[in-house]
Amino acid sequence: MIIVIDGINQHKFKDVLDDMFKLRARVFGDRLGWEVNIQDGKERDQFDDLHPAHVVSIDDEGDVVGCMRLLQTTGPHMLADVFNSILDGEPPIRSAQVWEATRFCVDTKKLGRGRGKNSVSYVTSEVMIGSFEYAQEAGVLDSVAVIDPVMNRVLQRSGNAPYDYVGTAKPMGKVVAMAAMMDCSDERIESIRDYSGIDYDVFLSDDQALELFGSRKSAAANLDHQPLSDLEKYFVEQMHSATTKEDVQAVLGLIEALSDRFTPEQKTALLQTPRAFAHEA
Template sequence: MIHVVSDVNRSEYRSYLRQLWQQRYEVFVEKMGWSLDCAKGIERDRFDHAETIYLLSINDKGLLKGAMRLLPTEKPHLLGEAFPNLCADKVPTAADTWEVSRFYSLTGRHLLLERDRTVSELVCGLFEYGLMHDIRHVTCVASMVLFPTILKAGWNVTPLGLPDVVDGEVVLAFQIDLDESHYQSVCATRGVEGSVLYNAPTLVPELEVAV
């Protein structure tokens, strides 16, 4: 099942968040070779803060098997701060647009859309949570190697600009629309029936946006 962690219930998931940052180090630094500015053994950055929403895949034995991070685009986020050059126009920022980052699964080869149960539930959980909380678009940066698979996932994908090389890897920024029709399509494509959310806090932390 997918557990939603926000500032509302973060204290209940402290041990899982510690595991999350350890797993992210193993996946992104040790296995994928990303050059990240982090302490050894812990991959946690300035975007892991009180307003961050985490979707955690926790199996029936209580083991953390994968996760993704959601950030409000009206606040500092990875695409806007680190990769704005990947957007042909302005970086998308809106109350109904959030960013997905640090998406991984321990059950497969750590690829974004490898067909396994963990990834399938995380993807469907993203749609389910987004539709519940008026999130209509998510932005993401991913390797071009994954893009053909991303396009086949059953959702509406729009590239935000041309690919570029980052740390020797060709990456692309794109936007995914979250709506009911694409949610049904994604669930059917990935063989998921019914809700995958274990919990869904009714409150998203209030965002103070400077105008």
């Protein structure tokens, strides 16, 4: 499912953005070997500071598995300021109705091949649908994307072929780069949906996205929990056997009395866990 994170709601999604930047580091830095800026395991550049729209795919387990960045061409953007040699001396695109799509990637380690829901192909299509539908709502007519020949073939065989190209392909480090034009039309979106079999609304609300991502963090926290000591097990058993609020309070008092036996983290966990039993009792 898709969440769009922009300058309006980005304050809610710092953790999601961090995971997205980490995915970009793994893909562009580790797998593709691009010369990108990676700090603390996250790939960011100057264009991320311009409050672009990040189209992020989150799977059913709450993991970030795909993303794309959408940036207005009226200001700084990659085709104008980084890949301008592609333009062969022509002026860069400047239009409020043309957005630049860059930093597209998917988690190839987590996603499989084929056409199923947890496949690279499926998530690619979902990100594309989300990007074009979001752009449509903003009044955008066209998207320009700096891609390589491999991505160009992916687009062509997935119902999303570019309708034109800007300038000419140029070698950029280890890859060849080209600028592809794609219209944000109903026909294109329908073609991608037909190819992928995606017939549902791909967007999550902010609250749904936060809940889904939060469920992943809770599961990870449970996996990180260390085995219980014998004393911790004793208190858990006592709480399970408590039948009144007085019983619960007696166990809590004992935990406090023996607090020097626990680390601060253990004590916090023990004092928080019983609250559910106190409510039930």
